[in-house]
Amino acid sequence: xxxxxxxxxxxxxxxxxxxxxxxxxxxxxxxxxxxxxxxxxxxxxxxxxxxxxxxxxxxxxxxxxxxxxxxxxxxxxxxxxxxxxxxxxxxxxxxxxxxxxxxxxxxxxxxxxxxxxxxxxxxxxxxxxxxxxxxxxxxxxxxxxxxxxxxxxxxxxxxxxxxxxxxxxxxxxxxxxxxxx
Amino acid sequence: xxxxxxxxxxxxxxxxxxxxxxxxxxxxxxxxxxxxxxxxxxxxxxxxxxxxxxxxxxxxxxxxxxxxxxxxxxxxxxxxxxxxxxxxxxxxxxxxxxxxxxxxxxxxxxxxxxxxxxxxxxxxxxxxxxxxxxxxxxxxxxxxxxxxxxxxxxxxxxxxxxxxxxxxxxxxxxxxxxxxxxxxxxxxxxxxxxxxxxxxxxxxxxxxxxxxxxxxxxxxxxxxxxxxxxxxxxxxxxxxxxxxxxxxxxxxxxxxxxxxxxxxxxxxxxxxxxxxxxxxxxxxxxxxxxxxxxxxxxxxxxxxxxxxxxxxxxxxxxxxxxxxxxxxxxxxxxxxxxxxxxxxxxxxxxxxxxxxxxxxxxxxxxxxxxxxxxxxxxxxxxxxxxxxxxxxxxxxxxxxxxxxxxxxxxxxxxxxxxxxxxxxxxxxxxxxxxxxxxxxxxxxxxxxxxxxxxxxxxxxxxxxxxxxxxxxxxxxxxxxxxxxxxxxxxxxxxxxxxxxxxxxxxxxxxxxxxxxxxxxxxxxxxxxxxxxxxxxxxxxxxxxxxxxxxxxxxxxxxxxxxxxxxxxxxxxxxxxxxxxxxxxxxxxxxxxxxxxxxxxxxxxxxxxxxxxxxxxxxxxxxxxxxxxxxxxxxxxxxxxxxxxxxxxxxxxxxxxxxxxxxxxxxxxxxxxxxxxxxxxxxxxxxxxxxxxxxxxxxxxxxxxxxxxxxxxxxxxxxxxxxxxxxxxxxxxxxxxxxxxxxxxxxxxxxxxxxxxxx
Numbered sequence: 001x002x003x004x005x006x007x008x009x010x011x012x013x014x015x016x017x018x019x020x021x022x023x024x025x026x027x028x029x030x031x032x033x034x035x036x037x038x039x040x041x042x043x044x045x046x047x048x049x050x051x052x053x054x055x056x057x058x059x060x061x062x063x064x065x066x067x068x069x070x071x072x073x074x075x076x077x078x079x080x081x082x083x084x085x086x087x088x089x090x091x092x093x094x095x096x097x098x099x100x101x102x103x104x105x106x107x108x109x110x111x112x113x114x115x116x117x118x119x120x121x122x123x124x125x126x127x128x129x130x131x132x133x134x135x136x137x138x139x140x141x142x143x144x145x146x147x148x149x150x151x152x153x154x155x156x157x158x159x160x161x162x163x164x165x166x167x168x169x170x171x172x173x174x175x176x177x178x179x180x181x
Numbered sequence: 182x183x184x185x186x187x188x189x190x191x192x193x194x195x196x197x198x199x200x201x202x203x204x205x206x207x208x209x210x211x212x213x214x215x216x217x218x219x220x221x222x223x224x225x226x227x228x229x230x231x232x233x234x235x236x237x238x239x240x241x242x243x244x245x246x247x248x249x250x251x252x253x254x255x256x257x258x259x260x261x262x263x264x265x266x267x268x269x270x271x272x273x274x275x276x277x278x279x280x281x282x283x284x285x286x287x288x289x290x291x292x293x294x295x296x297x298x299x300x301x302x303x304x305x306x307x308x309x310x311x312x313x314x315x316x317x318x319x320x321x322x323x324x325x326x327x328x329x330x331x332x333x334x335x336x337x338x339x340x341x342x343x344x345x346x347x348x349x350x351x352x353x354x355x356x357x358x359x360x361x362x363x364x365x366x367x368x369x370x371x372x373x374x375x376x377x378x379x380x381x382x383x384x385x386x387x388x389x390x391x392x393x394x395x396x397x398x399x400x401x402x403x404x405x406x407x408x409x410x411x412x413x414x415x416x417x418x419x420x421x422x423x424x425x426x427x428x429x430x431x432x433x434x435x436x437x438x439x440x441x442x443x444x445x446x447x448x449x450x451x452x453x454x455x456x457x458x459x460x461x462x463x464x465x466x467x468x469x470x471x472x473x474x475x476x477x478x479x480x481x482x483x484x485x486x487x488x489x490x491x492x493x494x495x496x497x498x499x500x501x502x503x504x505x506x507x508x509x510x511x512x513x514x515x516x517x518x519x520x521x522x523x524x525x526x527x528x529x530x531x532x533x534x535x536x537x538x539x540x541x542x543x544x545x546x547x548x549x550x551x552x553x554x555x556x557x558x559x560x561x562x563x564x565x566x567x568x569x570x571x572x573x574x575x576x577x578x579x580x581x582x583x584x585x586x587x588x589x590x591x592x593x594x595x596x597x598x599x600x601x602x603x604x605x606x607x608x609x610x611x612x613x614x615x616x617x618x619x620x621x622x623x624x625x626x627x628x629x630x631x632x633x634x635x636x637x638x639x640x641x642x643x644x645x646x647x648x649x650x651x652x653x654x655x656x657x658x659x660x661x662x663x664x665x666x667x668x669x670x671x672x673x674x675x676x677x678x679x680x681x682x683x684x685x686x687x688x689x690x691x692x693x694x695x696x697x698x699x700x701x702x703x704x705x706x707x708x709x710x711x712x713x714x715x716x717x718x719x720x721x722x723x724x725x726x727x728x729x730x731x732x733x734x735x736x737x738x739x740x741x742x743x744x745x746x747x748x749x750x751x752x753x754x755x756x757x758x759x760x761x762x763x764x765x766x767x768x769x770x771x772x773x774x775x776x777x778x779x780x781x782x783x784x785x786x787x788x789x790x791x792x793x794x795x796x797x798x799x800x801x802x803x804x805x806x807x808x809x810x811x812x813x814x815x816x817x818x819x820x821x822x823x824x825x826x827x828x829x830x831x832x833x834x835x836x837x838x839x840x841x842x843x844x845x846x847x848x849x850x851x852x853x854x855x856x857x858x859x860x861x862x863x864x865x866x867x868x869x870x871x872x873x874x875x876x877x878x879x880x881x882x883x884x885x886x887x888x889x890x891x892x893x894x895x896x897x898x899x900x901x902x903x904x905x906x907x908x909x910x911x912x913x914x915x916x917x918x919x920x921x922x923x924x925x926x927x928x929x930x931x932x933x934x935x936x937x938x939x
Contacts, residue, residue, distance in 0.1 A: 032290075032292075033291050033292035033293060034217065034292060047291065092218070096276065096281070097276040097279065098276075098277050098278065099276070099277070099278050100278060124220055125218045125219045126216070126221055156298065156299055156300030158298050158299060158300060159278045178542070181543060181546050
């Protein structure tokens with residue numbers, strides 16, 4: 001499929017413009033109300049949302065910038081193309097939207113009547129904190145993204161990530177083991 | 182995210198009091214869990230009559246008696262006071278795993294106030310609602326604590342999911358078992374017979390070694406024994422005891438087989454009835470979709486436990502107790518050895534069993550994956566072939582299949598090494614007992630018969646012990662299933678029959694919707710203050726983009742869901758006060774999603790009106806332009822449709838559903854994109870019959886194509902959950918607004934085609 005090049009059929013890339021953001025013409029800022037604003041090609045967008053196309057595999061690439069109505073302004077191909085301060089603003093917005101603390105310790109796991117209750121220590125933006133969560137249908141809601149990388153969804157819709165199982169302490173790993181596939 | 186403790190408003194009040202706020206002024210408050218940057222923090226948001234207070238800081242939590250947690254101290258970091266007069270409204274944005282409370286100020290600017298993890302969204306919505314109520318002058322929500330439906334009042338723990346009818350922690354295994362036993366109540370006599378037979382059976386099996394070993398060797402074969410030489414009679418006795426045992430087993434199986442299926446029937450009927458009672462919302466939520474799939478498996482789990490597990494639990498328990506008692510009577514010394522050796526080997530067995538369970542579980546999950554992949558590829562064959570992806574699919578299948586095979590190999594390897602070892606270990610116990618017993622026989626401390634009986638009993642001990650080592654898992658599974666089943670039985674429907682239904686004898690057909698707001702999921706409103714009026718006998722056409730909330734309106738009028746705010750009245754009476762059956766019987770909905778039940782075409786058309794004669798059925802089919810295609814089918818009106826039946830096209834099914842509604846003869850007709858799936862010619866035919874049908878009937882026609890609505894007396898354009906324009910075609914065209922734009926767009930589309938044709 002990749003190498004089909006015929007004279008008559010135009011390539012998809014010619015027909016559809018992805019609308020990549022030109023970083024030189026974009027200026028992000030933070031509004032007094034606490035939102036991300038964007039000035040792009042002379043137009044002002046007082047409130048911009050940033051959504052990941054591939055939240056798990058490529059969290060910093062193909063970021064869709066949209067206005068509050070969900071209309072896309074542009075796609076930011078790669079976060080690293082922004083200057084450090086600009087990138088910080090977008091990263092903060094991403095952190096708010098895709099809040100997903102890392103699990104640093106699994107204190108207890110209790111399997112009870114179809115729910116698995118976890119007592120966790122998680123690390124978000126600040127200091128580590130204790131969390132309790134309940135997970136239902138573990139083989140659906142605890143997913144191995146790779147051999148080493150785990151994401152969990154609790155009944156409320158909260159997400160927890162274990163970026164590296166190997167880096168987790170042995171006891172925690174052992175407690176999690178029965179629920180990993 | 183929330184902790185699973187009961188929310189306690191006193192400590193929150195204390196925290197505010199320390200900040201100089203009079204806690205008595207707080208009308209409503211919530212507790213959330215993050216600061217603005219997503220770091221863990223405790224934040225309280227409270228509303229008084231004139232201000233919104235946001236207090237952030239950390240709770241210092243100490244664990245006290247049992248699982249309940251009590252907050253000892255709150256270390257406040259910041260208190261922010263925002264006068265309500267500056268705020269126009271509070272809104273909540275649902276982000277991915279978080280929500281954000283924002284204030285829309287009176288000057289139109291928006292400010293982010295609080296970030297919280299998504300579990301608090303419902304609470305934050307209530308906060309926004311409270312502010313709205315206060316600003317509108319209506320009474321705020323009364324309860325300061327919003328957690329009543331999220332925390333179990335009995336144990337103080339959070340429900341794993343809100344909307345739970347009961348707390349899974351509190352609904353302990355014992356109470357579920359008692360409730361399951363309740364199903365046996367109706368069959369008390371039979372259950373008693375089963376129990377009696379089982380006890381007799383256990384007694385008989387315990388008696389066998391007594392007669393077959395001890396008495397035979399000590400009394401019959403030993404010179405000087407009481408029955409010395411009566412070998413033949415004894416063999417006959419042994420046979421008799423065995424025969425009684427077998428007879429009892431047969432009787433037991435017979436009685437049980439006649440009882441348990443009816444108990445399961447009761448259970449399934451109750452589940453089914455409960456399901457009929459539940460509202461549409463229950464079925465559309467994802468959670469319950471999975472629940473439904475499980476119902477059958479759950480009922481079976483319960484069935485097998487009660488047929489297989491429970492009786493054997495009693496038999497084995499009795500046998501175990503009986504055997505152990507007899508062993509002690511025969512030789513206390515040997516019994517002590519047994520009591521050490523046997524539990525040790527069982528414990529060993531259990532450890533290994535736990536190890537295997539993990540393999541089994543993985544195996545099961547991979548198996549399930551393979552199954553779903555298989556059905557995926559069967560259902561998707563056309564697409565697979567069209568994209569020439571056969572090989573890739575095979576590879577995908579092979580991957581998971583390989584994983585499963587790998588687990589299988591590991592499991593078998595482990596089994597072939599471990600199980601012989603377990604049996605060797607178990608045998609070791611027996612060897613010790615045999616050795617000791619042998620010495621005792623030689624020393625004359627024990628008779629040969631008693632010794633042999635003892636060995637026989639020893640072997641009878643392993644079975645029950647082994648059984649009991651894993652029956653607890655089985656039981657847990659059964660209780661787990663029962664809990665899900667009870668969850669369905671106990672679930673409360675969202676839409677309920679009014680307590681005092683209005684005294685009405687039928688629908689006339691005046692529909693008024695006033696300021697209707699509705700959302701399926703929190704913070705994603707579909708209707709945002711919608712108003713419509715339809716006079717009895719008139720036709721209202723509703724147009725708008727997909728997702729504008731058109732179909733939702735139909736659902737709300739028929740009360741498949743209840744409005745969140747505002748009201749819908751029919752003939753001046755709130756739909757919530759109409760007797761449900763009369764309301765829904767008087768409203769006919771022809772919608773986009775059509776369901777045909779398994780049965781004949783005629784039965785399907787007659788669904789709402791099973792007494793209708795064949796003439797009426799044909800008349801309805803003709804009116805729906807369905808008669809002709811039905812007659813082309815070899816079995817005509819007797820053609821079987823539904824799952825496994827004749828395949829009908831979307832348009833054909835649609836016509837059957839129109840015929841069904843025509844036969845229902847409702848006072849209010851709602852056509853929700855009724856002709857969207859049809860070709861132009863059929864649509865024209867049906868339009869004609871629908872026009873005839875809607876005469877003198879209140880009709881709401883929802884459509885995408887404006888041509889469908891040409892007979893409407895009045896038109897309403899819905900955009901973003903609100904009516905933006907109303908009037909008849911001519912009014913709206915001269916207005917040059919939203920309707921005009923839609924009309925022009927559709928006309929231009931047609932023009933383009935015409936140009937191409939020329």
